[in-house]
Amino acid sequence: xxxxxxxxxxxxxxxxxxxxxxxxxxxxxxxxxxxxxxxxxxxxxxxxxxxxxxxxxxxxxxxxxxxxxxxxxxxxxxxxxxxxxxxxxxxxxxxxxxxxxxxxxxxxxxxxxxxxxxxxxxxxxxxxxxxxxxxxxxxxxxxxxxxxxxxxxxxxxxxxxxxxxxxxxxx
Amino acid sequence: xxxxxxxxxxxxxxxxxxxxxxxxxxxxxxxxxxxxxxxxxxxxxxxxxxxxxxxxxxxxxxxxxxxxxxxxxxxxxxxxxxxxxxxxxxxxxxxxxxxxxxxxxxxxxxxxxxxxxxxxxxxxxxxxxxxxxxxxxxxxxxxxxxxxxxxxxxxxxxxxxxxxxxxxxxxxxxxxxxxxxxxxxxxxxxxxxxxxxxxxxxxxxxxxxxxxxxxxxxxxxxxxxxxxxxxxxxxxxxxxxxxxxxxxxxxxxxxxxxxxxxxxxxxxxxxxxxxxxxxxxxxxxxxxxx
Ligand SMILES: Cc1cc2nc3c(=O)[nH]c(=O)nc-3n(C[C@H](O)[C@H](O)[C@H](O)COP(=O)(O)OP(=O)(O)OC[C@H]3O[C@@H](n4cnc5c(N)ncnc54)[C@H](O)[C@@H]3O)c2cc1C
Ligand code: FES
Ligand code: FES
Numbered sequence: 479x480x481x482x483x484x485x486x487x488x489x490x491x492x493x494x495x496x497x498x499x500x501x502x503x504x505x506x507x508x509x510x511x512x513x514x515x516x517x518x519x520x521x522x523x524x525x526x527x528x529x530x531x532x533x534x535x536x537x538x539x540x541x542x543x544x545x546x547x548x549x550x551x552x553x554x555x556x557x558x559x560x561x562x563x564x565x566x567x568x569x570x571x572x573x574x575x576x577x578x579x580x581x582x583x584x585x586x587x588x589x590x591x592x593x594x595x596x597x598x599x600x601x602x603x604x605x606x607x608x609x610x611x612x613x614x615x616x617x618x619x620x621x622x623x624x625x626x627x628x629x630x631x632x633x634x635x636x637x638x639x640x641x642x643x644x645x646x647x648x649x
Numbered sequence: 650x651x652x653x654x655x656x657x658x659x660x661x662x663x664x665x666x667x668x669x670x671x672x673x674x675x676x677x678x679x680x681x682x683x684x685x686x687x688x689x690x691x692x693x694x695x696x697x698x699x700x701x702x703x704x705x706x707x708x709x710x711x712x713x714x715x716x717x718x719x720x721x722x723x724x725x726x727x728x729x730x731x732x733x734x735x736x737x738x739x740x741x742x743x744x745x746x747x748x749x750x751x752x753x754x755x756x757x758x759x760x761x762x763x764x765x766x767x768x769x770x771x772x773x774x775x776x777x778x779x780x781x782x783x784x785x786x787x788x789x790x791x792x793x794x795x796x797x798x799x800x801x802x803x804x805x806x807x808x809x810x811x812x813x814x815x816x817x818x819x820x821x822x823x824x825x826x827x828x829x830x831x832x833x834x835x836x837x838x839x840x841x842x843x844x845x846x847x848x849x850x851x852x853x854x855x856x857x858x859x860x861x862x863x864x865x866x867x868x869x870x871x872x873x874x875x876x877x878x879x880x881x882x883x884x885x886x887x888x889x890x891x892x893x894x895x896x897x898x899x900x901x902x903x904x905x906x907x908x909x910x911x912x913x914x915x916x917x918x919x920x921x922x923x924x925x926x927x928x929x930x931x932x933x934x935x936x937x938x939x
Contacts, residue, residue, distance in 0.1 A: 499655060523683060523687060
């Protein structure tokens with residue numbers, strides 16, 4: 479088995495590293511790049527804990543070969559904010575709505591919800607439930623999570639100014 | 650960790666076929682990997698070579714060709730769910746895809762992978778079977794067309810030979826006067842089918858001029874329910890005839906007991922799913938019960 483050199487844009491910066499063909503993206507993120515916000519949970523695609531955004535769409539890093547992200551754009555939870563002072567509206571809404579208990583599912587939910595709000599800035603409750611059905615939470619019972627996504631959406635709608643400059647910044 | 654393998658990323662379908670023919674039976678294709686990676690992790694398969702098709706744009710398309718739709722095998726389930734052409738021409742496929750897996754899985758999972766994985770529970774299969782879809786396969790000997798009803802040969806098995814790749818799915822579109830519906834029984838939304846059924850009917854002059862029914866997860870492969878179909882064709886479109894025809898489903902299927910459900914449960918539920926799918930298909934066909 480020959481290692482391969484891959485290059486990809488991780489949270490806005492190009493990284494270059496050598497990976498084995500049978501390495502999964504989740505292992506590379508957690509063990510080689512020490513980005514442990516991406517959670518290893520079920521490992522078989524059922525829970526959404528390992529969600530990352532690949533070219534803006536949610537994918538499961540536990541089912542993705544690392545070689546497959548060569549040349550592409552990967553966003554992990556670490557890419558959203560640099561610290562407590564610049565949390566995204568979605569991250570703030572999760573805190574304010576008590577949508578985080580143990581927190582293990584939170585990175586996956588936030589990335590999924592972020593991709594959802596970019597696609598559909600004003601989703602109905604039904605739509606939110608559809609989009610996050612691949613994310614499991616064992617603590618909250620989901621109600622506060624749905625509320626947080628709705629809150630972030632309505633705050634974004636409220637703060638949006640009319641005119642050509644409106645629209646979400648791209649990450 | 651996955652078992653070790655060599656990784657190949659061919660730049661064209663032609664190169665992929667050549668590579669697969671050279672590498673022989675120890676090579677496996679990967680598209681979205683949502684079935685293959687899970688199987689490799691579980692040690693169920695350990696190919697020496699993995700050939701990645703996920704960047705082949707030549708098998709990633711949805712094309713409207715008048716009375717039929719062509720869907721590239723590498724098209725993702727998410728692209729299918731959001732396609733206006735599919736919603737209009739093959740709405741029953743969209744209905745099935747909507748109920749599959751989750752957003753995260755569907756952004757990478759492909760329709761070709763769903764069919765070639767050949768699970769008896771592959772949800773894309775029953776809708777394509779009632780549409781009499783044709784699968785276009787390319788291989789070292791060139792190109793051949795396989796009716797979907799002949800594609801599956803057993804659990805996890807298809808007619809694909811060494812070096813052969815599923816390239817596209819050709820689906821005759823729904824015509825006026827036809828209606829179709831899909832029913833799926835699962836423990837929760839997005840989980841694998843315990844049993845599923847698709848139905849397509851055409852009603853004219855108060856009769857079933859056409860009736861096609863297919864089931865998933867109740868036999869070694871997805872299957873057409875020919876006895877149900879025979880009990881409908883040419884008969885008046887009444888609820889009673891529909892109900893008694895649905896009971897024939899038990900004679901069409903060959904379910905087993907597994908973690909998702911027992912043989913008996915699948916038998917009973919097949920009848921219910923077929924009836925519900927047929928009823929909704931009739932309503933969508935214009936709804937006139939005789
Ligand atoms: C959490 C979860 C939920 C799921 N839910 C559902 C569900 O509700 N319903 C359902 O039916 N499935 C479900 N699946 C299974 C899976 O996601 C689908 O079957 C998917 O469509 C497989 O596509 P893929 O591109 O990921 O296939 P891959 O894993 O890449 O490939 C699957 C198989 O097909 C072969 N193959 C792929 N493409 C080709 C080709 N073009 N030519 C020849 N061979 C090919 C591969 O060699 C492999 O053997 C689920 C999976 C997960 C992880
Ligand atoms: S760890 Fe990837 S989906 Fe659960
Ligand atoms: S907060 Fe604990 S799993 Fe969701």
